[in-house]
Amino acid sequence: xxxxxxxxxxxxxxxxxxxxxxxxxxxxxxxxxxxxxxxxxxxxxxxxxxxxxxxxxxxxxxxxxxxxxxxxxxxxxxxxxxxxxxxxxxxxxxxxxxxxxxxxxx
Amino acid sequence: xxxxxxxxxxxxxxxxxxxxxxxxxxxxxxxxxxxxxxxxxxxxxxxxxxxxxxxxxxxxxxxxxxxxxxxxxxxxxxxxxxxxxxxxxxxxxxxxxxxxxxxxxxxxxxxxxxxxxxxxx
Numbered sequence: 001x002x003x004x005x006x007x008x009x010x011x012x013x014x015x016x017x018x019x020x021x022x023x024x025x026x027x028x029x030x031x032x033x034x035x036x037x038x039x040x041x042x043x044x045x046x047x048x049x050x051x052x053x054x055x056x057x058x059x060x061x062x063x064x065x066x067x068x069x070x071x072x073x074x075x076x077x078x079x080x081x082x083x084x085x086x087x088x089x090x091x092x093x094x095x096x097x098x099x100x101x102x103x104x105x106x
Numbered sequence: 107x108x109x110x111x112x113x114x115x116x117x118x119x120x121x122x123x124x125x126x127x128x129x130x131x132x133x134x135x136x137x138x139x140x141x142x143x144x145x146x147x148x149x150x151x152x153x154x155x156x157x158x159x160x161x162x163x164x165x166x167x168x169x170x171x172x173x174x175x176x177x178x179x180x181x182x183x184x185x186x187x188x189x190x191x192x193x194x195x196x197x198x199x200x201x202x203x204x205x206x207x208x209x210x211x212x213x214x215x216x217x218x219x220x221x222x223x224x225x226x227x
Binding site: 032034036038042043044045046049050053055087089091092094095096097098099100 | 141143150151152153156165167201206208212213214215216218219220221
């Protein structure tokens with residue numbers, strides 16, 4: 001099974017900050033990686049697919065990079081609506097999610 | 107509007123059964139792979155099962171294999187998850203989600219329902 005490891009687990013930041021979350025795969029997954037945002041009590045929302053493609057309707061301050069085993073999600077200027085938990089997910093072989101990164105207000 | 111609405115969750119004793127439903131609307135249900143994903147209280151997301159667009163193939167996580175069955179009714183635009191021999195560790199919010207792909211080989215999900223809660227106690 002492919003394991004996904006996100007870092008950090010929690011991130012404290014302020015509005016306007018540039019934020020980067022890292023996701024590492026236990027084996028190569030090419031670019032078959034997605035990023036989701038989840039707010040408490042809500043369903044996950046797709047942000048990025050195929051490692052770097054922005055889902056329609058998602059603000060351009062979100063961006064994804066990477067291939068192989070290392071990936072990043074960057075929020076260029078953190079907005080109040082962005083405080084949430086973020087998950088990466090590989091879909092190279094079945095599905096595995098990372099453990100999540102909670103972005104909280106500093 | 108593309109929409110997925112889950113139902114069927116509830117409180118059940120260990121060893122019991124439940125059938126979850128997911129009603130799809132706003133898109134051609136028969137054209138999409140469909141997924142079940144669960145989230146235990148305070149925990150992360152875990153893939154449970156998925157089914158091909160035509161229902162010809164299904165896949166399950168090892169933790170539910172032999173106990174859960176995914177199916178779909180194209181006429182009713184509905185996805186199902188039959189859950190038998192339930193365990194305390196199956197307690198979670200269960201989400202259905204629509205599969206999406208850029209190349210017909212690798213699938214992520216672009217639409218999720220709001221979830222239905224299953225409590226095994």
